Amino acid sequence: TQTVSQSDAHVTVFEGDSVELRCNYSYGGSIYLSWYIQHHGRGLQFLLKYYSGNPVVQGVNGFEAEFSKSDSSFHLRKASVHWSDSAVYFCAVSSTGGADRLTFGKGTQLIIQP
Amino acid sequence: EAAVTQSPRNKVTVTGGNVTLSCRQTNSHNYMYWYRQDTGHGLRLIHYSYGAGNLQIGDVPDGYKATRTTQEDFFLLLELASPSQTSLYFCASSGGTGGPQNTLYFGAGTRLSVL
Numbered sequence: 001t002q003t004v005s006q007s008d009a010h011v012t013v014f015e016g017d018s019v020e021l022r023c024n025y026s027y028g029g030s031i032y033l034s035w036y037i038q039h040h041g042r043g044l045q046f047l048l049k050y051y052s053g054n055p056v057v058q059g060v061n062g063f064e065a066e067f068s069k070s071d072s073s074f075h076l077r078k079a080s081v082h083w084s085d086s087a088v089y090f091c092a093v094s095s096t097g098g099a100d101r102l103t104f105g106k107g108t109q110l111i112i113q114p
Numbered sequence: 115e116a117a118v119t120q121s122p123r124n125k126v127t128v129t130g131g132n133v134t135l136s137c138r139q140t141n142s143h144n145y146m147y148w149y150r151q152d153t154g155h156g157l158r159l160i161h162y163s164y165g166a167g168n169l170q171i172g173d174v175p176d177g178y179k180a181t182r183t184t185q186e187d188f189f190l191l192l193e194l195a196s197p198s199q200t201s202l203y204f205c206a207s208s209g210g211t212g213g214p215q216n217t218l219y220f221g222a223g224t225r226l227s228v229l
Contacts, residue, residue: 032216043118043204043220044157090156094216102218106156 002027004093006105014113015083021076021108023091032094033074035065038107039087047089050074061085086112117141120205120221127195128229135190135224137205145208146188147218148172148180150201157204163188195228202226 005024013019025031034049048059055067065076076089091105118139127133139146147162159172161180169180177199179191192199202225206218 034217036218041222043206043222044218045220046217049217102159102216104157106154 002031002093002095002101002103004091004103004105006089006091006108008108009106010109010111012111012113013081016080018079019077019081019085019110021089021091021110023074023076023105024072025074025091025093026072027093027095029095033065033067034092034094034102035059035063035074035076036090036092036104037087038090044090047076081110081112083112083114086110118205118207118219118221120203120224122224123222124225126227126229129196131192131195131228133192133195133226135192135203135205135226137188137190137221138186139188139205139207139219140186141207141209141219142185143207143209143219144185145210146182147206147208148178148188148190149204149206150174150199151204151223152201160190160203192226195226197228200226200228 003026032051035047036044038044048057050057050067058064063078067074088107088109090107092102094102121136144165148160149157151157158174160178161172162170163182166184182188202223204223205221208218
């Protein structure tokens with residue numbers, strides 16, 4: 001069984017700061033990992049995903065994530081946040097690659113202070 | 115840009131009521147999904163479908179039925195609504211299940227309140 005954990009329910013930073021949102025998973029085999037963003041009152045939107053190859057993947061709007069097999073992690077990072085990055089971020093894992101077996105974390109709310 | 119449209123955006127019903135949530139995608143995707151989102155639980159999969167006439171059970175199917183009438187349309191049915199089904203419901207679609215096809219495209223959501 002695959003599980004995903006987002007340890008921080010809320011993260012608060014100032015505009016222009018860097019940020020890292022943490023995601024840890026548990027599964028023994030090959031795994032697909034992705035991040036989605038949800039702005040207030042809207043549906044989730046895809047940010048980026050990883051299955052194999054370069055462990056650092058680039059997404060939209062300056063986001064990137066790094067896969068670490070040894071740490072069972074897929075943390076999301078951004079070097080300089082903008083107020084429009086305020087949203088809830090969801091990490092998701094799938095052991096099959098199938099969206100039908102996607103397990104979402106509980107989400108991390110990113111709060112950007114001016 | 116992939117498009118998934120849900121209706122209604124908001125719905126209030128009473129316990130025991132009959133509710134249908136609608137979802138239409140214009141992406142020519144084969145796969146469609148219904149999720150519910152609750153504080154403290156994240157997103158949980160209710161039902162999904164591989165194509166017209168197909169239905170698969172998700173992780174939290176109790177109290178829900180679904181029907182996929184066409185490639186574009188996927189409906190979620192609550193025949194005897196209960197307060198525990200008060201939630202934010204999302205529909206999503208994807209082109210496939212593997213590799214680059216497994217990206218989900220979400221609708222804007224339907225907020226359902228069962229009184």
